[in-house]
Amino acid sequence: MDNYSAFIRQFRPELQPKTLSQYAKQLRYLSDAYGLNFNPLQLTLDLIDIAIEELNVKHITLQGLPYEKNLRLAVFRNLINIFNNYITPKDYEILDSLILESKINF
16 A cells, blocks of 8 residues: 555545545645645645635646546545645635536536
């Protein structure tokens, strides 16, 4: 089990191995896209900053097949939940709305 899988398993132990593998793959993709070597907190904060500044989550769903985009949104949502101590309630509400809007537009 790599770092990404172990990280997700720690916070979401109920996930099935296939789902865990897909989440880890998308987390690795996002980390690579932002030039971060396994730093989930920094990745989350960077993704949040961009989403709040641009008021969308297109930077997360820019490339890939629809199921990959949905997986990335799910990973992002899980990261928000994991690191919710670093997010203001207002930003949390905005991010929830942005994720929902993006899912509706697929």
